[in-house]
Amino acid sequence: MSDIADGSLAYEGVKRIEWADRSMPVLRQIRERFAAERPLDGVRVAACMHVTTETAGLIRTLQAGGASVALASSNPLSTRDDVAAALAEEFGAQVFARAGIDRDGYYAHIHRALETEPDLVLDDGCDLVNTLHTDREDLLGTVKAGCEQTTTGVIRLHQMVQEGALRFPVVAVNDTATKHMFDNRYGTGQSTLDGIVRATNTLLAGKTIVIAGFGYCGRGLAERARGLGARVVITEIDPVKALDAALQGFTVQPMAEAAPHGDVFITVTGNRDVVNADHLAVMKDGAILANSGHFDVEIDVRALDAMAVQVHRGVRPQADEYVLADGRRLVLLAEGRLVNLAAAEGHPAAVMDMSFADQALTCAWLATAHAGLAPAVHDVPAEIDGEVARLKLASMSVAIDVLTPDQEDYLHSWRIGS
Known part of the structure; x- marks a missing residue:
């Protein structure tokens, strides 16, 4: 059962989500692929993220892949009550978020998301993972892996690894080249x-x-x-x-x-x-x-x-x-x-298109790859980062060169001199 401010705001939220979706062509392509392939069938996802129109695009993509999603806010001041209402009332997610909620309410919402006994966790600042490892160790048994999309969160995760505290693998989505270049910089x-x-x-x-x-x-x-x-x-x-x-x-x-x-x-x-x-x-x-x-x-x-x-x-x-x-x-x-x-609306949707594309493809990869990963901080596979960049370039009608067979051979041979 969701905890949102006002379900009647759903109509306005849907309009905002649809507007943002126009600027997120990469995530749209992945959503269509997920709907056909269902890589997350039966997977329970708990997320602690900014409840914005762009995040709604990611949630809908995970759902298209077969996941059930519980979303808590990672910052009460960034929560859009109309988006929370739309996700809960129109798109079938469990949402625990209210704009301006106090610290106790913030952590209560994180607990509510975790009580869905997730298989995968998505974090924005490591508060959800931290709560799992401190207050809700009873739920650690179901969690197979996670993703973190902020520098601050990755720093905290590395500290957990150093102390031997992290109990499952987490992928540092924040550290991909496309995330650094597009999200953090632009x-x-x-x-x-x-x-x-x-x-x-x-x-x-x-x-x-x-x-x-x-x-x-x-x-x-x-x-x-x-x-x-x-x-x-x-x-x-x-x-x-x-x-x-x-x-x-x-x-x-x-x-x-x-x-x-x-x-x-x-x-x-x-x-x-x-x-x-x-x-x-x-x-x-x-x-x-x-x-x-x-x-x-x-x-x-x-x-x-x-x-x-x-x-x-x-x-x-x-x-x-x-x-x-x-x-x-x-x-x-x-x-x-x-x-x-x-004070503003966060990153433009065109920026979050790439960050959330990285996140969505990493989730699909983790659904099967988690068993071979140690409880540590892992990089996003290079092929995922490259695929996101290729999809983005295609959406911008930008073409790039392709190596010829001779060029490939040259790059992979040490015997050819000057």
């Missing part, structure tokens, strides 16, 4: 700035934007911020990534040096306290704080609360203004949660 780059602009209506041209982290998400953000006329400062802990940023012409500084000069701060690191009390204490009046890392720990919101003498909630939608003792005002977006999903 999706996060565009949708994060979209969320900031919607929440603040600020002009980014001429602003100093400080981006914490120069992984794929940080690179995409930096490229797009520079394209909009911003001065971009990168903070990093990895010398290789810092060097990459510097050679691309970005200013690279420690956060302590950047903090007094930034107009907008964006965190995309997967770590905590990246913006801390010391940084907040020297920021200029009106500085905007936004996070696009998975969890709301990258900006020390508790420190900000403690420093503020007054808080103006909702000065704009998803924007809270913190007034400090010296009169400076700092603006926190989306409560420090994912600004691109809370």
Whole structure:
């Protein structure tokens, strides 16, 4: 039995889902293939993901392959109540998601999804897998394998492996080339700035934007911020990534040096306290704080609360203004949660088309391959990543070259000299 806010919203949800589906040609092709081949017949899937129109496309694809799906939200601020209603009322999924639900309700929904005794689990941040291994070990016996689609979640999974805690194989869908390139770089780059602009209506041209982290998400953000006329400062802990940023012409500084000069701060690191009390204490009046890392720990919101003498909630939608003792005002977006999903609509459907295509094909592969996999973090098979890229190129009417037999022989021979 689903737990959603309002079943009468289903009609609006269906319209939104169908609109997004127009921009997801790869997932549509896979859905048609799944409907014919039924690779997931009888498989129970539990997912903890953002309840958005794009996620609905993945859920419908898994169902077309024969799976029964229970979906819990991975972020209450990103949940679309109309999409949840449509999935539950029109598409036959079990949905446990309400926009804005509190922490206790959030975990109660994860428990409800797990109580379906899933064969496969799909996670977005590792909260579902974490709950399985801490509070619901009684359900571990049915789980054969899982997928994780965030950097933060993969980091947590590797920590579990190091401690010998992970009990089943998990595929790091996040780490595929198509996911990094399309989702993290192009999706996060565009949708994060979209969320900031919607929440603040600020002009980014001429602003100093400080981006914490120069992984794929940080690179995409930096490229797009520079394209909009911003001065971009990168903070990093990895010398290789810092060097990459510097050679691309970005200013690279420690956060302590950047903090007094930034107009907008964006965190995309997967770590905590990246913006801390010391940084907040020297920021200029009106500085905007936004996070696009998975969890709301990258900006020390508790420190900000403690420093503020007054808080103006909702000065704009998803924007809270913190007034400090010296009169400076700092603006926190989306409560420090994912600004691109809370203040905007997340990645465009065309981006999630590839990420969820990777996810769907990996699920079908895991349905039979799980028995040969150890309880560890595994890569998506290269052929799946390549197939998704080929389908995407075909949908864009883009053709590429094919190796000739002689070229194939040359690449696979060590005997041919110069």
